[in-house]
Amino acid sequence: AGDGDAPKPKKKKKKKPKPGSANKPKPGDHEEDVSAEVESSQVVKATPVPVVFNGFEATFAAGCVSGSEEFAVPLPDPPPEPAPEPTPEPAADGEPPTADQKPGSKPPAPAPPPGPTHEYLTLHEFFTRAGVNSPSEDLLTEWKTHVCYGGTDAPPETPIGGWLQRRGATWGKASVGYQLEILNPDAARSIKSSEKMEKQGGTSWRVGEVVSYVVATGEHEVSFLDGSEFRCHLFLQTMRWLPTKYEPFGTVPDPPPDDGGMMMASPPLPVGCGGMRGALLPGGKRGEELVRYAAPRDPSTPGVMAEFTVPATEFERLGGKGTAKKWRQSLRLVAVGSYKLDQTMGKWLRTLGNLTGDASVGRHLEIFWPGDGAFYGGTVASYKTETGEHEVYYDDGGKETLQLSMQTVRWGPTPQPGARERMLKLAAEETERAKNEKGKKKSGGG
Numbered sequence: 408a409g410d411g412d413a414p415k416p417k418k419k420k421k422k423k424p425k426p427g428s429a430n431k432p433k434p435g436d437h438e439e440d441v442s443a444e445v446e447s448s449q450v451v452k453a454t455p456v457p458v459v460f461n462g463f464e465a466t467f468a469a470g471c472v473s474g475s476e477e478f479a480v481p482l483p484d485p486p487p488e489p490a491p492e493p494t495p496e497p498a499a500d501g502e503p504p505t506a507d508q509k510p511g512s513k514p515p516a517p518a519p520p521p522g523p524t525h526e527y528l529t530l531h532e533f534f535t536r537a538g539v540n541s542p543s544e545d546l547l548t549e550w551k552t553h554v555c556y557g558g559t560d561a562p563p564e565t566p567i568g569g570w571l572q573r574r575g576a577t578w579g580k581a582s583v584g585y586q587l588e589i590l591n592p593d594a595a596r597s598i599k600s601s602e603k604m605e606k607q608g609g610t611s612w613r614v615g616e617v618v619s620y621v622v623a624t625g626e627h628e629v630s631f632l633d634g635s636e637f638r639c640h641l642f643l644q645t646m647r648w649l650p651t652k653y654e655p656f657g658t659v660p661d662p663p664p665d666d667g668g669m670m671m672a673s674p675p676l677p678v679g680c681g682g683m684r685g686a687l688l689p690g691g692k693r694g695e696e697l698v699r700y701a702a703p704r705d706p707s708t709p710g711v712m713a714e715f716t717v718p719a720t721e722f723e724r725l726g727g728k729g730t731a732k733k734w735r736q737s738l739r740l741v742a743v744g745s746y747k748l749d750q751t752m753g754k755w756l757r758t759l760g761n762l763t764g765d766a767s768v769g770r771h772l773e774i775f776w777p778g779d780g781a782f783y784g785g786t787v788a789s790y791k792t793e794t795g796e797h798e799v800y801y802d803d804g805g806k807e808t809l810q811l812s813m814q815t816v817r818w819g820p821t822p823q824p825g826a827r828e829r830m831l832k833l834a835a836e837e838t839e840r841a842k843n844e845k846g847k848k849k850s851g852g853g
Contacts, residue, residue: 441590442598443681449682453644455469459554461538464557469596470589470591471643477527479527480526480528525596534550551568551571553566568624574625574642575640576622576625583619586650586651587616588647589613614649618636626640647701650700655742657740657742660673667819667820669815669818671815673759673812676755678740679739679748680739683700691810691813692807693808699714699716735752735753753794756794768788769787771786773819774799783803785807786802786830800834
């Protein structure tokens with residue numbers, strides 16, 4: 408047969424992805440990505456403050472602290488890479504390779520990764536580089552009066568000490584008493600994960616609290632969870648504010664007793680998404696889940712912290728995952744102790760939902776509505792295993808799907824024999840009725 412008669416190869420059918428599979432977290436989704444995190448609107452980046460002494464210019468190194476000041480100096484550009492040798496043309500089929508076409512020759516090696524762009528000098532090294540071979544003790548002690556600010560927004564020869572004090576005053580006492588996370592200096596300078604990350608439980612950020620402000624110098628004292636503390640100028644740190652009541656919670660509570668009782672709503676749950684950190688608030692209804700986070704009230708005053716409450720889907724967008732629109736998969740629980748992003752909120756909420764699970768169908772309860780300041784009675788009609796949610800039919804005829812772990816609930820005793828079956832039957836009838844009404848609307852029936 409001619410070419411025109413040859414059978415055409417069958418096209419392979421593309422497998423349709425399972426519903427929701429595109430939004431499932433992939434391996435490494437919760438791993439730290441410093442370069443992405445620092446671009447978050449919640450993160451305040453270290454301010455590059457220029458200095459000059461004897462005509463030698465540098466900037467304060469990101470993350471430097473009082474008593475261990477370091478200065479960044481740009482490294483010269485590396486020499487250009489030699490031009491690659493021209494690749495010889497491959498030999499035609501059946502012809503032996505030429506002298507330029509050695510059998511088994513390896514392709515050219517890939518270009519090496521870019522090296523460091525700055526070197527970091529101690530205070531002593533800074534003065535030595537500026538031409539002072541043996542800096543005196545007086546110079547090292549009183550350096551803030553000898554080194555000048557190198558920017559153009561202050562008069563020439565402005566002592567850096569006075570400039571730092573005035574800049575620190577813009578943060579001032581308003582910052583005291585708030586929690587924050589400060590990026591380790593090596594991570595702040597390289598925009599890569601810190602070498603100390605593993606020792607800190609898998610994160611390059613240190614959690615602490617601003618405990619005092621020194622008016623004379625513009626510095627703040629920060630106390631960390633590991634018991635250490637240091638004094639610094641906060642504007643030289645890469646940091647993010649944390650909201651109040653930001654306390655990781657990983658304890659699974661006990662289920663309600665058989666004879667009933669009060670179950671308080673879960674406390675605000677610290678969550679993270681990308682570079683954002685916040686707290687998922689209790690009491691939210693389905694589709695109305697809220698997250699509270701902290702950030703500068705205005706970019707011009709990064710030391711004045713404010714708290715914002717947004718829908719969980721908006722928090723997801725701020726964290727760079729807005730296209731997923733699956734906040735239960737995008738938001739992750741902050742782990743106790745390490746403050747590392749841990750399991751997805753979807754998994755955690757399923758864990759909490761399973762405390763009462765399917766066994767609670769037919770059980771009477773009362774749910775507290777904070778807006779009304781009152782409890783409303785109802786009965787659990789069904790349990791959604793995939794989300795950890797329960798559907799509740801209220802005594803007044805309404806119904807609602809809820810994460811009961813996020814509500815304050817007054818549970819009645821375990822259901823009497825037959826109560827579960829009656830509720831399952833009622834829920835099935837209700838679902839069928841709603842389905843029929845939806846079909847009538849689509850078909851235009853009366």
